[in-house]
Amino acid sequence: MERPRFNRRNLIRRGLLGATVLSLPACRYYPAESGEAFAPWDLDEGGPPELIAVRAAVLAASPHNTQPWRFQVTAERIDLFADLDRALGALDPLTRELHIGLGCALENLVLTLNHHRRRTTVVLSPDADPAHVATVAITPDDAVRSDPLVHVIPDRHTNRGPYLDGPAPEGLAAALADQLQSPVVALTLLTAPEDRAAFKADTVAATEAIVADAEMSEASHAWYRHTHADIEQHRDGITLDSTGNGSTLRFFGKLSGRPSAASAGEYWLKATRSFQTTGAAYAILSTRADADATAALEVGRAFQRIHLFAAQEGLALQPLNQQAERQDRELQLGLPTDFGARLARWVGALRRAQMLFRVGYAWDEAKRSPRRPAEWVLS
Ligand SMILES: Cc1cc2nc3c(=O)[nH]c(=O)nc-3n(C[C@H](O)[C@H](O)[C@H](O)COP(=O)(O)O)c2cc1C
Structure with a gap:
């Protein structure tokens, strides 16, 4: 696989710096949480x-x-x-x-x-x-x-910032598939512009559906940690630093109080419509449609290897599971299948999309997310 590592001079030379990226404030000038x-x-x-x-x-x-x-x-x-x-x-x-x-x-x-x-x-x-x-x-x-x-x-971190909308590096599908190590899990990589456009539109539609579903929206927001004290107390969840927003928004966001679930949902939707759907490719890890929890564990092992491989190669990665979350919600509530059918277009009717993500070259490095230390999780 050709490995064009992230390097800003390289990117400028390749003429890949899009107007979207240039218009975003660089994140690095406002320091991330520490402790x-x-x-x-x-x-x-x-x-x-x-x-x-x-x-x-x-x-x-x-x-x-x-x-x-x-x-x-x-x-x-x-x-x-x-x-x-x-x-x-x-x-x-x-x-x-x-x-x-x-x-x-x-x-x-x-x-x-x-x-x-x-x-x-x-x-x-x-x-x-x-x-x-x-x-x-x-x-x-x-x-x-x-x-x-x-x-x-x-060194592996979820990068929710803007990526370049350039082509995928040659050999990417084979290199990612090499990491699967399980016959249970398959990889579908979407690189063609029309496929990427369709996947993006469906991701935005699924995000809208989640934001409009008060129970899903509240369940998501319950894991948002706004203040330094919150982060130090829980050492888990999503922080403002990890959202991929630029320094200006992070600075003013931290100054203001904790947003409501509705307003956090609006920010998320806006980010999904713009920079959180940029990138070189979208990917789907799937299993048989009748897969159980054991198959999901296999998907997790494969995904972790793929994300580590991406980190090793200087590629950024962000899961984008909105469509799969709606697919499960449809099954839970017995709703007519909408996102289940949209995902079946990519993986086939006999398979279930389990883990969706984007991959590409990021404009900036991802921030670390909080962690509970090993001592907190030993039984
Ligand atoms: C099963 C699974 C689903 C995830 N879904 C999403 C997602 O839809 N959107 C997103 O931005 N991150 C998603 N993530 C990334 C997590 O939020 C992330 O791993 C977590 O916040 C820890 O941050 P880190 O990966 O930088 O260590 C997902 C991760 C896993 C394992």
């Missing part, structure tokens, strides 16, 4: 490998940064549990996203154990307890190979 809530990103590599692996696992992506995980750790095995109190409710009524997030954490866990020469045997959904999502048996073995992706775990 204990961000300390886990300075990954502490001291102590036993099992503990280091949990410290890496908590840096994984999760829906709305809910971090819906708990870990039971011994030297021989780590058990991963869903923290169902951290489910997104109406925004994720089938807990598809919750399980994808757990799969993301599992992938970081395994990558880190392997890096420390621990052979891992993973069993997904090992017993009848629905909260017990995985068991990882650990055996020391010097022959275990370390995957280079392990080195970018602390």
Whole structure:
């Protein structure tokens, strides 16, 4: 794969700087939040490998940064549990996203154990307890190979800022598909301008539907952390810094009080119509339509690897799951299928779209999101 790394001079030379991007204030001139809530990103590599692996696992992506995980750790095995109190409710009524997030954490866990020469045997959904999502048996073995992706775990961040609307790098589909490592999960990459335009229009329509659905809108807003004190207390959720907005909006946003769900929804919709749908390609990870929570865990593992690969290659990435969230809401409420049908156009009627994202070259680096430290999530 050709790897045109992000480099502003390069981009200017390529004439790819669009008017949209130029008109946006650069984010970097207003400093991002800092403090204990961000300390886990300075990954502490001291102590036993099992503990280091949990410290890496908590840096994984999760829906709305809910971090819906708990870990039971011994030297021989780590058990991963869903923290169902951290489910997104109406925004994720089938807990598809919750399980994808757990799969993301599992992938970081395994990558880190392997890096420390621990052979891992993973069993997904090992017993009848629905909260017990995985068991990882650990055996020391010097022959275990370390995957280079392990080195970018602390550098992977969701980038919600503007990307260049340029072409996708050659070989992108194959390079991303290489990361799947599971026959259960398939990747569909949309790069043609007409496909991207259709996907964007559907994403905007799904965002409008979520904003108009008071229960979904409130469920989303419950995880928004506005003040520094909020962030330090909870160490989870979405912050103003992570929204991809420029310095001016972040500065005035922090000065004003916590917005209502309705006004946060309007900002989100505006961002989705403009810079949050820029990029080189949209992608969909899908499974069979009858897939269960175990398949969603596999999707999470695949997605985490793809996001780490993107970070390694200097590509920015943002999940855009509005259509899948509406697809689940239609199923939950028995509504006529609208977004389910729109997504089936890309993945086929026998498959279910599970994880949607955009990828491209970003104008600016993403900000870190808060994290609960490993000690908070050990059982
Ligand atoms: C299953 C899943 C669904 C997500 N859906 C969205 C989404 O629709 N829009 C978005 O901006 N971010 C989405 N994200 C990204 C999370 O919000 C993000 O991982 C979290 O806030 C932590 O930030 P980080 O990825 O920078 O560590 C999703 C992540 C996961 C794992």
